[in-house]
Amino acid sequence: MIKTVLAVICLTAVSSVSYANICVTKAVQSEYTQKVPKTVIIKTKKFKIRIDQQPNGQYLYQSWPVNGRLTSKPSMIISNGEMIPDGSGGNYYYEFQNEGYTYQVWRNYLTDSAKKAPYTLKVTDPEGQVVASESGYIVKN
Numbered sequence: 001m002i003k004t005v006l007a008v009i010c011l012t013a014v015s016s017v018s019y020a021n022i023c024v025t026k027a028v029q030s031e032y033t034q035k036v037p038k039t040v041i042i043k044t045k046k047f048k049i050r051i052d053q054q055p056n057g058q059y060l061y062q063s064w065p066v067n068g069r070l071t072s073k074p075s076m077i078i079s080n081g082e083m084i085p086d087g088s089g090g091n092y093y094y095e096f097q098n099e100g101y102t103y104q105v106w107r108n109y110l111t112d113s114a115k116k117a118p119y120t121l122k123v124t125d126p127e128g129q130v131v132a133s134e135s136g137y138i139v140k141n
Helices: 002-032
Strands: 039-043 047-053 059-065 076-085 092-098 101-107 119-124 130-140
Touching (some): 039 119
């Protein structure tokens, strides 16, 4: 009888400690993960880029020349993009495919500072060579 009581007490203590560790881990993870906006507008040296989450869960990429108005017709539209998480710190990137080219818009929270832009546009050609890489800043999200 005493062994049974001690076993129940030990199991309760172990499960309580395990549950506490899970709660602390989830709290720490949620502190560092960031919410992905449904719409973000980014300005780079050459472009204005708008990325919108569509009702089907995929993303739409639209771009204009840097001095273009967002109310005008976009110079490029790419649909069926996806948001890809990068690590556990809340970083992610959007990826779009267009005529063999890959367009990625990276969001990096871990290096968010006055010296480093919060977004980076990277375009690679069909052979995997980077043809454009530009830092970008949020115009609206």
